[in-house]
Amino acid sequence: MGETRGFAFYALAAFFVLFVLFLYGPIVTIGILSFQGPKGGLTFPMNGVSLHWFYQLFQQQAVGDIWGSFRRSFTLGLMVMVVTVVVSVMSGLAFRHRFKGSAFLFYLAVASLVIPSILVSLGVGLIFNILGIDVHWMTSGFGSQLTWTLPFGLLIMFAVFNRFDKTYEEAARDLGASPWQTVRHVVLPIIGPSLIGVALFGFTLSYDEFARTLLTAGSYNTLPLEIFGMTTNVTSPVLYALGTLTTVFSLTIILVFLGIVFIAGRRRVARGSDAGKGLV
Amino acid sequence: MMTLTKTDRTSWLLAGPMTLILAAFLVLPILTIIVVSFWAFNEFTFFPAFVFDNYLFTLTSKVTLATYLKTLQFVILTWVFCTVVGFTVAYFLAFCVKSLAWQVALFLLCTIPFWTSNIIRMISWVPFLGRNGIANSALMSLGIVKQPVEWLLFSDFSVVLAFVHLYALFMVVPIFNTLIRIDKSLIEAARDGGANGLQILTNIIIPLAKPGIMIGSIFVVTLVMGDFITVRFMSGGQSASVGRIISNEISLLQYPAAAADAVILLVTVLIMIAIMMRFVDIRKEL
Numbered sequence: 001m002g003e004t005r006g007f008a009f010y011a012l013a014a015f016f017v018l019f020v021l022f023l024y025g026p027i028v029t030i031g032i033l034s035f036q037g038p039k040g041g042l043t044f045p046m047n048g049v050s051l052h053w054f055y056q057l058f059q060q061q062a063v064g065d066i067w068g069s070f071r072r073s074f075t076l077g078l079m080v081m082v083v084t085v086v087v088s089v090m091s092g093l094a095f096r097h098r099f100k101g102s103a104f105l106f107y108l109a110v111a112s113l114v115i116p117s118i119l120v121s122l123g124v125g126l127i128f129n130i131l132g133i134d135v136h137w138m139t140s141g142f143g144s145q146l147t148w149t150l151p152f153g154l155l156i157m158f159a160v161f162n163r164f165d166k167t168y169e170e171a172a173r174d175l176g177a178s179p180w181q182t183v184r185h186v187v188l189p190i191i192g193p194s195l196i197g198v199a200l201f202g203f204t205l206s207y208d209e210f211a212r213t214l215l216t217a218g219s220y221n222t223l224p225l226e227i228f229g230m231t232t233n234v235t236s237p238v239l240y241a242l243g244t245l246t247t248v249f250s251l252t253i254i255l256v257f258l259g260i261v262f263i264a265g266r267r268r269v270a271r272g273s274d275a276g277k278g279l280v
Numbered sequence: 281m282m283t284l285t286k287t288d289r290t291s292w293l294l295a296g297p298m299t300l301i302l303a304a305f306l307v308l309p310i311l312t313i314i315v316v317s318f319w320a321f322n323e324f325t326f327f328p329a330f331v332f333d334n335y336l337f338t339l340t341s342k343v344t345l346a347t348y349l350k351t352l353q354f355v356i357l358t359w360v361f362c363t364v365v366g367f368t369v370a371y372f373l374a375f376c377v378k379s380l381a382w383q384v385a386l387f388l389l390c391t392i393p394f395w396t397s398n399i400i401r402m403i404s405w406v407p408f409l410g411r412n413g414i415a416n417s418a419l420m421s422l423g424i425v426k427q428p429v430e431w432l433l434f435s436d437f438s439v440v441l442a443f444v445h446l447y448a449l450f451m452v453v454p455i456f457n458t459l460i461r462i463d464k465s466l467i468e469a470a471r472d473g474g475a476n477g478l479q480i481l482t483n484i485i486i487p488l489a490k491p492g493i494m495i496g497s498i499f500v501v502t503l504v505m506g507d508f509i510t511v512r513f514m515s516g517g518q519s520a521s522v523g524r525i526i527s528n529e530i531s532l533l534q535y536p537a538a539a540a541d542a543v544i545l546l547v548t549v550l551i552m553i554a555i556m557m558r559f560v561d562i563r564k565e566l
Contacts, residue, residue: 009376012376013372015368015372016368016369016372016373019365023445025408026445027396027401030406033407043407043410043412043414044417087297090294090297091295093294094292094294095295097291099287099291099292100288108299108302108306109298109302114502114549116505116507116523116549119313120309122313122535122539122542123308123313125530126535127312143301146301147305147306150298150301150302204396208398208399210398210399210509224397224398227399227400227403228509228513231403231513240407243400243403243404246397247397250396
């Protein structure tokens with residue numbers, strides 16, 4: 001560690017590289033195989049290079065309702081994202097002070113993370129069944145996914161508020177700001193970039209969620225459910241093409257979010273007030 | 281409610297939406313499962329009753345024990361590999377990468393797959409491990425094996441491999457989080473005191489990393505215990521797991537049976553979490 005880079009450093013670095021290859025290797029493989037020629041199969045060798053399987057995705061006769069499920073997953077992702085951000089921030093603000101029952105609520109949120117997803121799926125499905133309401137991705141599916149995204153959002157807010165410098169708020173209050181003005185003009189702008197992180201979690205965890213949506217999405221599938229259905233009856237690289245497309249979509253979303261964080265950080269540095277600097 | 285202070289009220293107003301959502305979609309569903317686990321069912325429907333048949337059937341069935349042992353085997357193997365891999369990767373990121381920018385970049389590189397689809401990540405092993413897949417082609421062209429290795433895909437091996445692939449990150453993140461908070465002067469002091477690298481690792485870094493290891497372990501263990509989809513897909517439907525039993529009963533519309541199995545699974549998972557928490561606390565006191 002302290003010394004020059006010895007054997008240990010290179011061994012660990014090699015391990016890390018292998019880990020990254022392990023993480024990305026398979027997905028890169030299906031990325032390549034999705035350009036398989038029209039007569040190619042599910043494995044190498046490549047039988048020519050084509051966009052055939054991507055074309056197939058856009059044909060109506062392709063199995064299931066891929067684009068419908070994509071639209072539903074996208075809408076659901078946005079719904080979950082908005083609610084996760086708003087509710088996590090509110091709860092994060094609440095948890096800054098210890099209040100009666102806060103420990104209980106915290107454990108409830110943690111329980112929500114560690115309880116096997118199939119229980120949420122089964123339980124919500126049962127409630128709707130007993131009440132005689134049809135499950136639908138917009139109601140039961142939506143709520144079930146929130147039990148997975150909200151605890152993540154709350155934990156991120158904990159991390160954010162632990163590092164939050166409260167003197168800013170005190171300064172605002174001393175200058176006569178109301179509690180709402182303090183939150184609106186001081187707290188929210190400071191925690192803003194972290195909210196983009198919460199939004200990213202909210203959207204992507206929802207977009208890819210499977211276990212909690214399984215019994216709660218109803219007759220209209222979300223994309224992961226649709227893809228899983230395809231694994232049992234589709235044996236052509238069209239599955240890879242779909243996998244590649246949805247992964248590229250996820251990566252784009254991640255890059256957009258990270259880009260926003262990066263730009264916001266830069267703008268803050270560039271436009272930061274110089275108040276007080278002359279006094280030192 | 282009269283004893284609530286003004287701050288308490290404001291806090292509850294703010295925490296209200298989360299409380300309501302968790303009450304409606306977590307607490308109520310679990311309570312419903314517990315209630316329905318005592319209900320009865322026939323081929324067509326399920327109806328209120330107060331019977332222990334569902335529990336009796338599961339607890340006396342030989343399949344149950346075998347399935348739990350099998351699931352436990354997956355849990356232990358996955359946990360061991362995830363811990364070793366997760367700790368090593370986190371150690372590299374925390375201690376070997378010096379610049380913050382590189383740390384953030386490499387950390388993100390590890391985190392990004394977490395935000396992509398688990399199903400796709402599972403499917404993507406197929407061209408790798410299949411009979412004519414890359415692994416077999418490589419092994420055969422290197423002359424290590426003559427026949428394609430059959431157990432690479434749709435086997436217990438591929439199930440554990442996929443678990444580690446999906447969940448190693450749940451170890452990397454919390455362990456990394458504890459490692460970067462270790463005061464570097466402790467390590468310097470140990471070195472000045474004559475400790476070698478291994479002693480520093482076992483006497484300082486690993487004990488201090490325990491909370492992170494524990495949090496990661498809770499994630500990995502509960503995710504694998506409740507899994508029904510990875511085992512089904514990666515074993516080609518051949519291996520059993522507790523989650524698969526429940527999902528099979530659900531697909532046969534035997535909801536009360538599924539509910540009873542779900543309650544038993546929940547109790548098992550909670551006991552495992554309690555044990556993990558205790559294990560760490562005891563070690564801390566020593």
